[in-house]
Amino acid sequence: xxxxxxxxxxxxxxxxxxxxxxxxxxxxxxxxxxxxxxxxxxxxxxxxxxxxxxxxxxxxxxxxxxxxxxxxxxxxxxxxxxxxxxxxxxxxxxxxxxxxxxxxxxxxxxxxxxxxxxxxxxxxxxxxxxxxxxxxxxxxxxxxxxxxxxxxxxxxxxxxxxxxxxxxxxxxxxxxxxxxxxxxxxxxxxxxxxxxxxxxxxxxxxxxxxxxxxxxxxxxxxxxxxxxxxxxxxxxxxxxxxxxxxxxxxxxxxxxxxxxxxxxxxxxxxxxxxxxxxxxxxxxxxxxxxxxxxxxxxxxxxxxxxxxxxxxxxxxxxxxxxxxxxxxxxxxxxxxxxxxxxxxxxxxxxxxxxxxxxxxxxxxxxxxxxxxxxxxxxxxxxxxxxxxxxxxxxxxxxxxxxxxxxxxxxxxxxxxxxxxxxxxxxxxxxxxxxxxxxxxxxxxxxxxxxxxxxxxxxxxxxxxxxxxxxxxxxxxxxxxxxxxxxxxxxxxxxxxxxxxxxxxxxxxxxxxxxxxxx
Numbered sequence: 001x002x003x004x005x006x007x008x009x010x011x012x013x014x015x016x017x018x019x020x021x022x023x024x025x026x027x028x029x030x031x032x033x034x035x036x037x038x039x040x041x042x043x044x045x046x047x048x049x050x051x052x053x054x055x056x057x058x059x060x061x062x063x064x065x066x067x068x069x070x071x072x073x074x075x076x077x078x079x080x081x082x083x084x085x086x087x088x089x090x091x092x093x094x095x096x097x098x099x100x101x102x103x104x105x106x107x108x109x110x111x112x113x114x115x116x117x118x119x120x121x122x123x124x125x126x127x128x129x130x131x132x133x134x135x136x137x138x139x140x141x142x143x144x145x146x147x148x149x150x151x152x153x154x155x156x157x158x159x160x161x162x163x164x165x166x167x168x169x170x171x172x173x174x175x176x177x178x179x180x181x182x183x184x185x186x187x188x189x190x191x192x193x194x195x196x197x198x199x200x201x202x203x204x205x206x207x208x209x210x211x212x213x214x215x216x217x218x219x220x221x222x223x224x225x226x227x228x229x230x231x232x233x234x235x236x237x238x239x240x241x242x243x244x245x246x247x248x249x250x251x252x253x254x255x256x257x258x259x260x261x262x263x264x265x266x267x268x269x270x271x272x273x274x275x276x277x278x279x280x281x282x283x284x285x286x287x288x289x290x291x292x293x294x295x296x297x298x299x300x301x302x303x304x305x306x307x308x309x310x311x312x313x314x315x316x317x318x319x320x321x322x323x324x325x326x327x328x329x330x331x332x333x334x335x336x337x338x339x340x341x342x343x344x345x346x347x348x349x350x351x352x353x354x355x356x357x358x359x360x361x362x363x364x365x366x367x368x369x370x371x372x373x374x375x376x377x378x379x380x381x382x383x384x385x386x387x388x389x390x391x392x393x394x395x396x397x398x399x400x401x402x403x404x405x406x407x408x409x410x411x412x413x414x415x416x417x418x419x420x421x422x423x424x425x426x427x428x429x430x431x432x433x434x435x436x437x438x439x440x441x442x443x444x445x446x447x448x449x450x451x452x453x454x455x456x457x458x459x460x461x462x463x464x465x466x467x468x469x470x471x472x473x474x475x476x477x478x479x480x481x482x483x484x485x486x487x488x489x490x491x492x493x494x495x496x497x498x499x500x501x502x503x504x505x506x507x508x509x510x511x512x513x514x515x516x517x518x
Contacts, residue, residue, distance in 0.1 A: 004067055011072065021045045023068065030058050030065050033089050037070075053079050057088055059096040066096050129256055138264050142172030145257040149233070150174075152253075153246055157213060157234030160254070161189050162261055163227065171261060175234065180209045192230045194220035196247045217242060221254050229258045290350050292320045298328045300393045302517050304486035306494070307510040308456075315342025316454050316508035317349060323390065324358055331388035332405065332512045333428075334454040336381070342508075345382055349374070349428070353388075363390055363401045364439040367425070371403065371437075374429035383429040387421070387452060391444070396516065398450075399441050403428050406455055408512075409475065411482060413447025418475055421450075444516040449489070451478055456509035457493070463502040473500070486513040 006019045015021075024043045029035065037044060037054035044056070053073030059066040069092050074080065131144060142160065149155040157175035161168050167182065168189040180188070188207055197218045204211035210218075214234050221229040231254045236242065295305055298320070307316045315335030322328055333349055335342040352373060356366045367386070374384065387408060389400035402408075404427025407420035425437040444450070453474070460469040474493065481492040490513050497509065 007067075027065075031060065032058060034058070034085055053077075055080060055085065055088075057092045059092055059099065061096050061100050064100055066099055069095075136264050136267055138171055138261055141257055141260050141264070145172055145253065146174050148253055149250075153233070153242075153250065154237040154240075155233045156237050157215070159213075159232050160257065161185055161230040161232075162258065163189060163229065164265065172257075176213050178209075178212070184209045188218075188232075189227075189230050192218045192220045194222045194227055196251070217247075219247065219251055219254060221251070221258050223255075223258060223262060228262065229254065290347060291318065296320055296322075296328075298391065298393070300396060300517055301328070301391065302486040302515040304490040304513040305511065306490060307508065308494075308505065309508050315339075315346050316456065316510040317346045318452075318510055318512050319350060319353060321354065321357055324360075326393070328391045328393070329353070329357065329388060330391065330452070330512060330514060331386070332408075332452045332454065332510060333384050333386040334405065334456075334508070334510070335384050338508065341382070345374075345378060345384065348378075349384055349386070362439055363388065363399055364437045367401045367403055367428075367437040368433045371426070371428045371433050375432050378429050383427050385427045385455075387424075389421075391514075396444050397441055398444050398514075399439055401425070401437050401439050403437065404430075406453060406458065408450055408452040409471075409478065410442070411449045411451070411478060413445060413449075416479060418478075444514075446516050446518050448516045449478070449482055450514040451489075451493075452512035452514070453493075454508060454510040456505065456507040457497055457511065459507065460497050460501045460509070461504075461506065462500060463504060469497055469500050486515045489513050489515070 002022050002024050004021050004023055006015060006017050006021065009015055009017050022045065025040065029040070034055050034057045037056060038052055040056075055071055057069040057071075059069060069088070071088065145160065146158075149158055159173035159176060159180075160171050162171045168185050169182075170180065170185060173179070184207065188210070191203070191207070197220065199207070199210050199215060199218060210232070215232045216235050217233055219231040219233075220227060221231065223229075231250065233250065291307065292305070295303055297303075303320070305318050305320065307318060309316070315337060317331070317333040317335070319331040320328065331353060333346065335345045335349070349370070352370050356369065359366070361369075367388075370386075384403075385405040386403040387400065387405035389398050391398050400421055400423070402422050402424035404425075407422035410419040410421060411417075412419070421440070421442070423438045423440040425433075425435070451474075458469055458471050458474055461467065462469075473496070477493050477496045478489065481489050484492070490511050493511060494509075
C-alpha cells in the first residue's frame with residue numbers, strides 16, 4: 001500500500017500523529033539508504049520547513065519495507081554532513097529491526113491467543129459432542145445449546161428453528177421480546193440462505209420479528225444437502241463484533257445441536273415403527289387365526305386353500321366351515337384396499353359369517369343380512385367382493401351366491417370349457433339390498449374342478465408393470481394340471497403367478513380349490 005500512518009511527529013504544521021500520508025515510490029527507491037525531499041517533491045506529500053535539505057530515510061530490514069523517517073533541514077540552514085547521514089542511517093537500521101521484531105512478536109502473541117481460543121473452542125465442541133450424543137431429550141439439547149452460546153460467544157438473544165416433516169418450529173430460544181407465529185417461523189426458514197447471513201433492511205422490513213428482536217445474524221444449517229435449520233443470534237453482550245472464527249464455532253455448535261435433535265426424531269420414528277411392526281405382527285397372528293388351519297377334510301371333496309398377503313395383514317379371506325345340517329360352507333372374499341383397514345373389515349365379515357352359520361336361512365337371505373349390516377356400519381368407500389357356497393355331500397349339490405366377486409371357474413371332468421359361477425348380486429356394503437341375491441344350485445360330479453380366486457391372481461402384473469397375468473393364463477394353467485390333486489393344482493397356479501410377476505405381488509392373493517371325488 002502507498003498509504004503510511006504517522007506514528008511520531010514534531011515540528012510539522014498541519015500534521016499530527018495518526019494522520020495518513022500517501023507516498024508513491026517504487027521498490028528501488030524505497031530500498032536506498034536515504035534521499036532528499038527536493039529530488040522527489042512531486043511524489044511526496046507537501047511538508048513544511050526547510051525542504052532543500054530535508055531527508056527521507058527508508059525504514060527497512062533485509063526483507064521488509066516498514067516505513068520512513070523524515071527529518072527536516074538543520075536549524076542553521078547548513079546541509080547534513082555525510083557522517084551525520086551515515087549516523088542516522090545506522091540508527092534507522094537498528095530501529096527498523098527492532099520495530100519489525102516488535103510487530104512480529106505482537107503478531108505471534110495474537111496468533112497464540114487465537115490458537116489458544118481455537119483449541120478451547122475445539123475442546124468445548126468435543127465435550128458438547130460427547131454430551132449431545134448421550135441425550136435423547138430435545139429440551140436438554142436446547143438448554144445445553146443455550147448455555148454454550150451464552151458462555152462461549154456471550155450471546156443472550158437467539159432462536160433455533162428446526163424443520164420437522166410437518167413444519168418448521170422453534171426448538172430453543174432466549175431473550176426474545178415475543179415469540180414468532182407459525183407463519184413467521186415458516187417464512188424466516190424459507191428466506192434464510194444456507195450460510196452466515198446478515199439481515200439487510202429489506203429482510204428486516206419483510207420479517208418484522210427479526211427487527212423487533214434485534215437479530216444481527218442468521219446461519220442456515222444444511223444436513224446431507226437439505227436445508228434443516230436456522231440459527232439466529234443478536235449482538236454479543238460484550239459489544240465485540242463477530243469474527244469469522246465466531247461464526248465457525250457457531251456453525252459447528254449448530255450442526256452438533258441439529259444432528260442431535262434430528263437423532264431424537266429418528267429415534268422416535270424408530271420406536272413408533274417398531275411398535276407398529278409389533279402390532280402388525282400381532283394382527284397378522286390374529287388374522288391367521290381367523291382362517292381355517294388346518295384345512296378341514298370334507299367328504300367327497302379334495303380341498304386346498306391359501307392366502308398370501310402383500311403386506312403384514314391383508315383384506316383377502318377364505319373360510320371353510322360345517323353347518324348344523326351336515327353341509328359345508330366354502331367362502332372367499334376380497335376387501336377393498338390393503339393393510340389394517342382391510343384386515344379389520346375382513347375380520348368383521350368372518351364374524352358375521354360364523355354368527356349366521358347356525359341360523360336356518362338360505363344363502364340368499366344370509367347374504368342379504370351381511371350386506372345390509374356392512375352397508376350400515378362401514379364407510380361408503382369400503383366394500384367387499386364375496387363368493388360363498390354350501391356343499392351337500394349326500395346329493396353332491398353345491399349351492400352358491402356370488403356377490404360381485406371374480407366368478408369362480410368350473411371345469412367339468414369331461415370338458416375343456418370353463419363355466420363361470422357369476423349368479424348372485426351386488427358386492428357387499430355398496431348399497432342397501434334392493435332385490436334378493438340369486439342362489440344357484442349345481443351338481444358336482446367326480447373329477448369336476450372348481451377354482452375360486454381373488455383379483456390378486458388375474459390382475460398380477462409382470463415385472464415391468466405393463467401386462468396382467470389375466471384369466472386366460474389362469475385357465476391354461478388349470479387345464480395343464482387338472483388331473484393333479486387340489487393341493488398340487490394350487491401350488492402350480494401359485495408358482496406360475498410367481499414366475500410371471502418375479503415374486504413382486506402388489507395385491508393380496510387367495511386361492512380356494514375344490515375338486516369333487518368319488
